[in-house]
Amino acid sequence: MKTKIRSAVSAATYPHVRDSFARQGLMSHLGAELSALSSGECEIRVRYRTELTQQHGYFHAGVTASIADSASGYAAYSTMPADSSVLTVEYKINLVAPAEGDLLIARGRVLRSGRTLKICTADVFFVNGKQEILCATSLSTIMALPGQSDTSRSRSRPRPAK
Amino acid sequence: MKTKIRSAVSAATYPHVRDSFARQGLMSHLGAELSALSSGECEIRVRYRTELTQQHGYFHAGVTASIADSASGYAAYSTMPADSSVLTVEYKINLVAPAEGDLLIARGRVLRSGRTLKICTADVFFVNGKQEILCATSLSTIMALPGQSDTSRSRSRPRPAK
Amino acid sequence: MKTKIRSAVSAATYPHVRDSFARQGLMSHLGAELSALSSGECEIRVRYRTELTQQHGYFHAGVTASIADSASGYAAYSTMPADSSVLTVEYKINLVAPAEGDLLIARGRVLRSGRTLKICTADVFFVNGKQEILCATSLSTIMALPGQSDTSRSRSRPRPAK
Amino acid sequence: MKTKIRSAVSAATYPHVRDSFARQGLMSHLGAELSALSSGECEIRVRYRTELTQQHGYFHAGVTASIADSASGYAAYSTMPADSSVLTVEYKINLVAPAEGDLLIARGRVLRSGRTLKICTADVFFVNGKQEILCATSLSTIMALPGQSDTSRSRSRPRPAK
Numbered sequence: 001m002k003t004k005i006r007s008a009v010s011a012a013t014y015p016h017v018r019d020s021f022a023r024q025g026l027m028s029h030l031g032a033e034l035s036a037l038s039s040g041e042c043e044i045r046v047r048y049r050t051e052l053t054q055q056h057g058y059f060h061a062g063v064t065a066s067i068a069d070s071a072s073g074y075a076a077y078s079t080m081p082a083d084s085s086v087l088t089v090e091y092k093i094n095l096v097a098p099a100e101g102d103l104l105i106a107r108g109r110v111l112r113s114g115r116t117l118k119i120c121t122a123d124v125f126f127v128n129g130k131q132e133i134l135c136a137t138s139l140s141t142i143m144a145l146p147g148q149s150d151t152s153r154s155r156s157r158p159r160p161a162k
Numbered sequence: 163m164k165t166k167i168r169s170a171v172s173a174a175t176y177p178h179v180r181d182s183f184a185r186q187g188l189m190s191h192l193g194a195e196l197s198a199l200s201s202g203e204c205e206i207r208v209r210y211r212t213e214l215t216q217q218h219g220y221f222h223a224g225v226t227a228s229i230a231d232s233a234s235g236y237a238a239y240s241t242m243p244a245d246s247s248v249l250t251v252e253y254k255i256n257l258v259a260p261a262e263g264d265l266l267i268a269r270g271r272v273l274r275s276g277r278t279l280k281i282c283t284a285d286v287f288f289v290n291g292k293q294e295i296l297c298a299t300s301l302s303t304i305m306a307l308p309g310q311s312d313t314s315r316s317r318s319r320p321r322p323a324k
Numbered sequence: 325m326k327t328k329i330r331s332a333v334s335a336a337t338y339p340h341v342r343d344s345f346a347r348q349g350l351m352s353h354l355g356a357e358l359s360a361l362s363s364g365e366c367e368i369r370v371r372y373r374t375e376l377t378q379q380h381g382y383f384h385a386g387v388t389a390s391i392a393d394s395a396s397g398y399a400a401y402s403t404m405p406a407d408s409s410v411l412t413v414e415y416k417i418n419l420v421a422p423a424e425g426d427l428l429i430a431r432g433r434v435l436r437s438g439r440t441l442k443i444c445t446a447d448v449f450f451v452n453g454k455q456e457i458l459c460a461t462s463l464s465t466i467m468a469l470p471g472q473s474d475t476s477r478s479r480s481r482p483r484p485a486k
Numbered sequence: 487m488k489t490k491i492r493s494a495v496s497a498a499t500y501p502h503v504r505d506s507f508a509r510q511g512l513m514s515h516l517g518a519e520l521s522a523l524s525s526g527e528c529e530i531r532v533r534y535r536t537e538l539t540q541q542h543g544y545f546h547a548g549v550t551a552s553i554a555d556s557a558s559g560y561a562a563y564s565t566m567p568a569d570s571s572v573l574t575v576e577y578k579i580n581l582v583a584p585a586e587g588d589l590l591i592a593r594g595r596v597l598r599s600g601r602t603l604k605i606c607t608a609d610v611f612f613v614n615g616k617q618e619i620l621c622a623t624s625l626s627t628i629m630a631l632p633g634q635s636d637t638s639r640s641r642s643r644p645r646p647a648k
Contacts, residue, residue, distance in 0.1 A: 025215035025363055026222035031457060053187035055312055058572050060188035060249050061231050066224025088223050089441060092254035092416055092578040094625055096598035111623065112582035117413060117467070119582050137597065139580055139625050141414055141465060143441070150217055161184070235415050250628055251603060254416040254578055256438035258464055270415055274420040275460065278602065279575060280418050299435065301463050303576055303627060305603070349539035350546035354513070377511035379636055384512035385555050385574050390548025412547050416578035474541055
């Protein structure tokens with residue numbers, strides 16, 4: 001039986017962050033869940049599946065980086081008003097150990113909050129039994145877009161013909 | 163009708179690279195295909211699906227980064243013998259434009275090939291009609307593992323209990 | 325006899341860039357010269373001295389990075405009006421070979437010019453006889469500060485007591 | 487009167503690190519001092535001088551990055567035997583605030599110590615009165631060269647003709 005990843009994110013807090021996360025098709029496709037959220041901090045978890053692997057059977061760096069990126073972006077977005085939006089400008093990630101285990105946890109936090117740019121870090125851990133082991137660390141630059149609704153572009157965007 | 167992405171990768175060339183790519187569960191899960199391969203160069207393509215989006219409906223940076231990372235790693239691996247393996251040490255990616263459009267193309271190449279480390283760059287383009295527009299550029303450090311079969315760890319690795 | 329580094333930068337072009345470069349105390353302290361400049365491109369050169377070395381006697385990565393950073397910033401600034409200013413948000417640099425030789429050349433260019441952010445790359449070469457050999461490559465995010473004079477802060481800034 | 491930067495580095499500990507630092511011509515040229523050293527950690531300080539500035543009169547990012555790079559490299563080297571050497575493969579640095587003030591302090595530490603690669607972080611602070619304010623953070627990949635004396639190349643390297 002697949003149990004739900006622990007969710008500490010109450011539906012009553014940071015609704016703009018939870019709504020935005022829910023619109024990220026990739027997070028759902030990877031099976032990622034928003035597991036903790038506070039002002040300037042965000043945690044995302046994803047369980048191991050063979051759909052998420054690189055060639056050796058570990059989690060693919062793309063999964064590690066995807067949840068590190070979203071955790072960083074939503075850490076920043078949690079400090080911003082609902083009528084704003086965020087975009088990742090760039091990030092760097094060091095993959096310090098192969099991402100083994102059956103659970104991956106990314107914890108993002110805002111390191112420096114400027115008016116236009118938010119600098120964030122994220123650490124990613126794999127869980128081996130009960131132990132959390134660091135497998136990646138990232139450093140990101142996030143752009144704040146005040147007054148730009150987080151949904152506006154997706155509505156106006158022409159959907160590609162299928 | 164969904165047509166297959168153009169594949170210029172003959173089954174007869176670089177079999178170790180194609181085998182390794184085929185073992186990356188994530189590439190298949192994203193719908194990514196290895197579309198071109200030569201010594202020190204690799205191209206990966208992925209079609210737009212709502213499963214691959216961020217909150218505004220664009221391709222998620224995680225998709226962009228995943229194919230940039232795999233294209234860089236396989237550019238490096240194409241220059242190496244079959245009884246070796248590669249691991250990504252780190253990369254940095256700048257997302258220079260929102261990844262719109264119905265097709266994303268990552269082109270990786272080896273910039274500098276050391277004995278232990280391969281430095282690679284990748285450019286990622288989205289296709290808007292017939293035009294390719296740069297949406298990301300990355301700079302990676304790949305570690306060469308000579309004499310380590312690309313499959314050895316996946317066989318010995320204990321599968322997590324489901 | 326120490327000959328002057330070739331300077332292709334006419335006093336008549338891009339005066340705001342040349343003035344700003346001249347105010348960078350570090351460039352002068354390193355013996356660096358602005359050797360070429362065009363719209364979106366900038367070249368900086370520095371000659372070998374033992375004052376610029378790391379422990380093995382090569383150019384210190386800090387010198388390589390300093391001229392890569394200034395070349396990137398001034399490539400961006402060359403595309404902007406005189407009543408503006410630039411600040412480096414972040415960069416990543418790969419040092420792909422030891423920086424040997426008696427001359428180091430950084431060539432920066434704007435990869436993508438947004439309203440607020442300019443994404444730049446720089447390649448750094450050392451000259452070995454007549455051959456230029458790549459020793460570093462960088463990827464930078466530069467912030468444009470329109471309407472902020474490049475000298476305003478230096479005038480208002482309280483000088484530290486000596 | 488210019489007072490000496492506090493030095494907590496006894497001549498009796500980590501002599502291979504102190505010797506290597508002393509051979510870095512650039513550190514001396516910048517006026518940088520090795521101010522603290524323990525296993526896996528290194529601190530470097532530099533006082534403000536107009537020779538170290540960018541165009542606005544702040545410390546140049548090249549100075550910030552130079553001491554962050556050396557602090558990271560020597561944090562790694564402090565964990566290694568004397569008959570070895572280190573080289574910086576790459577780093578990324580975010581400049582989160584203008585580097586004002588009359589003193590800059592870089593604190594590097596080893597985040598992950600592999601056999602071949604050491605992943606290090608450094609934070610750089612400027613001192614404003616008695617307060618330390620974060621102005622930069624970096625993430626580096628350092629290569630360990632076991633059995634390669636830290637001085638061997640500088641002896642064999644042909645000095646450029648002056």
